[in-house]
Amino acid sequence: MLVKVPNVLDAQQLAAVRALLDQGRDAWVDGRVTAGYQGAPVKFNQQIDERSEVAHRCQDIILSALERHPLFISAALPNVVYPPMFNRYGEGMAFGAHVDGSVRIHPHTGNKLRTDLSATLFLAQPDEYDGGELTVEDTYGAHAVKLAAGDMVLYPATSLHRVTPVTRGVRLACFFWIQSLIRDDQQRSMLFDMDSAIQILNQTKADDLARRKLVGCYHNLMRQWSET
Numbered sequence: 001m002l003v004k005v006p007n008v009l010d011a012q013q014l015a016a017v018r019a020l021l022d023q024g025r026d027a028w029v030d031g032r033v034t035a036g037y038q039g040a041p042v043k044f045n046q047q048i049d050e051r052s053e054v055a056h057r058c059q060d061i062i063l064s065a066l067e068r069h070p071l072f073i074s075a076a077l078p079n080v081v082y083p084p085m086f087n088r089y090g091e092g093m094a095f096g097a098h099v100d101g102s103v104r105i106h107p108h109t110g111n112k113l114r115t116d117l118s119a120t121l122f123l124a125q126p127d128e129y130d131g132g133e134l135t136v137e138d139t140y141g142a143h144a145v146k147l148a149a150g151d152m153v154l155y156p157a158t159s160l161h162r163v164t165p166v167t168r169g170v171r172l173a174c175f176f177w178i179q180s181l182i183r184d185d186q187q188r189s190m191l192f193d194m195d196s197a198i199q200i201l202n203q204t205k206a207d208d209l210a211r212r213k214l215v216g217c218y219h220n221l222m223r224q225w226s227e228t
């Protein structure tokens, strides 16, 4: 399931992150430093050094925004969020088809994190660059994603995906992974649908007892399926 999560960053937070990334010019390195053997030959971009001060300050802004975003929580059911990373594609840069690594070491805790979901948070407006679509493949075909700055897409980390070549301007984005409380994408999708339906029923103030029972089912499914 691909989920669009709009307005993860408001205009002020976006401006703050953009200014930090702009100031931190020295911290941009070749993107291949974090690529695995599959990704390295097809990866042509730049990344902010994840140990840099700039990265840490941007991570704080984004992680605190995510914690307060109900749609992100409902769709991802996060257990552990990998500290966000930042990339930059100038003209001619691209990232060929690949699947993200399944397990990463959390840079702060040293613990292993299973990547259930991949996230891309767009930091440049669509009119700032041409090309640079994130293309995610699922059983229904390829989906090209290019969102407004501040909006994010969540997609199963099992998906084959790529970033098409940038032909004008600069594509700036933030990317990271989530270990979800619900490992299975289909189970997580069903819980997301159920939660979305409950939110609508709450707004319409539909039958109170029936809603309580439905909320109970949601939590009991979470109890059955979640792992921490």
Ligand code: NI
Binding pocket: 098, 099, 100, 161
């Ligand atoms: Ni990737």
